Amino acid sequence: MDGRNPLQAESLAGGWLRVPVPLPYSLRFVNSYLIPEPDGGWTVIDPGLNTEEARDLWLDLLEEQGIGRGDVRRVLLTHQHPDHYGLSGWMQREQGCPVWMTEEAHRYAVRMWGRDSVFPRELEAWFRSHGMPEELLALIGPHLDSFRDRVEPQPEPSYLRTGESIRLGGRSWTLIDAPGHAPGAVCLYEPARRELIAGDQVLPRITPNISLLPGDGVDADPLRSYLRSLAELEKLPTERVYPGHREIFADAGARAREIADHHARRLGHLLGLLESLGEASAFELCELEFGAHLRRNIHNMRFALSETLAHLAYLERDGRAVARCGADGSIRYRGSIGAGGGH
Ligand SMILES: [Zn+2]
Secondary structure, three states: OOOOOOOOOEEOHHHOEEEEEEOOOOOOEEEEEEEEOOOOOEEEEOOOOOOHHHHHHHHHHHHHOOOOOOOEEEEEOOOOOHHHHOOHHHHHHHHOOOEEEEHHHHHHHHHHHOOOOOHHHHHHHHHHHOOOOHHHHHHHHHHHHOOHHHOOOOOOEEEEOOOOEEEEOOEEEEEEEOOOOOOOOEEEEEOOOOEEEEEOOOOOOOOOOOOOOOOOOOOOOHHHHHHHHHHHHHOOOOOEEEEOOOOOEOOHHHHHHHHHHHHHHHHHHHHHHHHHHOOEEHHHHHHHHHOHHHHHOHHHHHHHHHHHHHHHHHHHHOOOEEEEEOOOOOEEEEEOOOOOOOO
């Protein structure tokens, strides 16, 4: 029962280590990267979610590698999702090092996980307007609250700026804006060896979640931002991509095209559903798209409904779907036949 699997870090070229940090979700692991610096220190990319298991595994690994307090010179975060960000404050305390992320990513971390966050209430109200049944809505608040312990203590970050270059592992990397999956996310690109630290922007075998979120100042059309970002990534030749989940792979552009095709198919399918149903709530469409079994997993249900809403927002912007708000605040969608793509 007490399966103390040793942290099986994978040795990579240049003394880098890929560290699969365990997650209590169906994704199972997040990839952290431990990168030796020319001055003898180390950089940690995306340390993982704060669980006892993850902390123990990190302490064992650092000891095994002879990395003492102060040897980790900085933590770099590709984005603020808890499975990447959650341990950064703990590592900042353990190592006395700075944590770097973009200002926008930090703003979202505070909005989601700050002490006075109203996000759980906002999300609940928003999902209610989109047709989620009350028995599932009741799970949203406790579900989001369950992350709080897993992102504490939160870091005091320094801010990365996209477009700038940073030294990492003795080489110069460009910080690339990577919107769509998470607000303020970045990828790091190194053109000499054609390497990309991708965060969750392109992943092998799984498609990164694209969520529309409620609230002021959110990206109102995250799928469009994401598809633009994929098109930008396609232009970068890569021979090695370090993703946030699953195994290292070679061609970011090929994977970006596959993911873009996946979304095009999903948009087509959603339009087909709207045509055959006449009118439906986002929740009804989500269940038809992803399956009713999602009701048993509020974590996956939340992502599926937020992604359905991102697809609907995209179709709405193109004039291919129309949202109608009822007197009771409920929102339903129908296809916009013959509109054929706005402006
Ligand atoms: Zn993510």
